Every structure is written in C-alpha cells, then in structure tokens.
Amino acid sequence: MAAADAGCVVFGASKHRYRFGAPLRESAVIEFEQRHQVTLPESYRAFLVGIGDGGAGPYYGLFRLDGSDIAERDREDRWVPGLLATPFPHVTAWNPNGPDSLDRMSDEEYFAPEWVAGSLVIAEYGCGAFFRLILSGPARGQVWFDDRASDGGLTPGPHFRDWYLGWLYDEN
Structure with a gap:
C-alpha cells in the first residue's frame, strides 16, 4: 500500500504514513487486560503482539492500546474503572437520535458512557466519528462505527480481522 501511495494521498494516510508502532x-x-478485567479479542491481540501497537490502518490509522495518541476527551473508556469489562449493550444498530426519532x-444522555460500555476506541474516522472494538458482551470482537457526533448512532461491523483486511484489500 505504501508503494502504491508513496505521496500518502489516500484518506488518512498522511497521518499513519503506512507505518506501525512497535509490537507490544x-x-x-x-497488564492491560488485568487492569481492565477483560480479555482482548484474539485477532486484535495477535495484531498488537505480532504486527504493531497502532499505526497503519483504516482512515486515520489505529490508536495505541494505551490511548496515548488519542485526544484526552476521547479516551475516557480507558480511565473509567470497570467500563471495558461491562458487557456492550447492543447487538443491532442503535440510534435514538436518528432522523425518525x-x-x-x-x-448528555446520548453520549453517556453506558451506551459504549465494553468497547474500546481503536481508530478515528474523522469529524468526531470513531471505530470501537467490542471487548465484552455478545458482539465481542466486532468493530462498530460510532457516529454519535453527527447523530448517526452506533452501527455494527465485522470482526476486527475482517475489518482490517477489508481496508488492506480496499473493501470498505
């Protein structure tokens, strides 16, 4: 991908430049799993240990597991005790503020942490929208699109491996 986009003109590439953080x-x-009382989905865990911690990925790329490269206001999921271990409350798309609502x-209600409990922000789409990896509950392992900033709600997506490979092979 880097060779095909040497000028990093593909959306988001100018930020990650097709580079990865060092593997964890x-x-x-x-230590992260114990602190948050979760077990990371296997494909994401394998990515962190075998490929890299953050960097090249869909849109503006993947965030580091510790969230050190995320704006402070967008990494509260890593600070609130028990939030990641609480089961994610959705199995289908959720948007009480949609156009037909x-x-x-x-x-305050719409952005309450309870609606995204059990999920970890892993990538930024832009304009306040993010991708969340579900860590607990029935949707565990899926990557959901969080577009609440534009009243788009939460939308389910594929499992991490398929989501990432979709970007690699331009299937998104």
Missing part, C-alpha cells in the same frame, strides 16, 4: 510485549497486553435524547 505479551506482558504489556496482559420522536423522543430525542439530550447530548
């Missing part, structure tokens, strides 16, 4: 040691992944939620 198994001990760092275990009669009873819209306030911003």
Whole structure:
C-alpha cells in the first residue's frame, strides 16, 4: 500500500504514513487486560503482539492500546474503572437520535458512557466519528462505527480481522 501511495494521498494516510508502532510485549497486553478485567479479542491481540501497537490502518490509522495518541476527551473508556469489562449493550444498530426519532435524547444522555460500555476506541474516522472494538458482551470482537457526533448512532461491523483486511484489500 505504501508503494502504491508513496505521496500518502489516500484518506488518512498522511497521518499513519503506512507505518506501525512497535509490537507490544505479551506482558504489556496482559497488564492491560488485568487492569481492565477483560480479555482482548484474539485477532486484535495477535495484531498488537505480532504486527504493531497502532499505526497503519483504516482512515486515520489505529490508536495505541494505551490511548496515548488519542485526544484526552476521547479516551475516557480507558480511565473509567470497570467500563471495558461491562458487557456492550447492543447487538443491532442503535440510534435514538436518528432522523425518525420522536423522543430525542439530550447530548448528555446520548453520549453517556453506558451506551459504549465494553468497547474500546481503536481508530478515528474523522469529524468526531470513531471505530470501537467490542471487548465484552455478545458482539465481542466486532468493530462498530460510532457516529454519535453527527447523530448517526452506533452501527455494527465485522470482526476486527475482517475489518482490517477489508481496508488492506480496499473493501470498505
């Protein structure tokens, strides 16, 4: 991909430049899992340890597991005790503030952590939208699109491996 896009003109490539962060040691992944009382989905875990911690990926690329490359306001999922271990509450798309909604939620309600519990922000789409890896609950392993910033709600997607390969092979 880097050779085909040497000027990094593909959307988001100018940020990640087709480079990866250094792979994580198994001990760092275990420490994260123990701190948050979760087990990372196997394909994501294998990516972190075998390929890299953040970097090249869909849109603006993947964030580091520790969230050190995410704006402070967008990494609260890594700070709230127990949030990642709480089962993700959705199995189908969720958007109470959609265009056909009669009873819209306030911003405070709509952006409450409870709606994204059990998920980890792994990539930025842009304009306040993110991709979330589901860590717990029935949707575990899937990557969901979080477009609440534009009243687009939460939309399910494929499992991490398929989501990432879709980008590699331009299937997104």
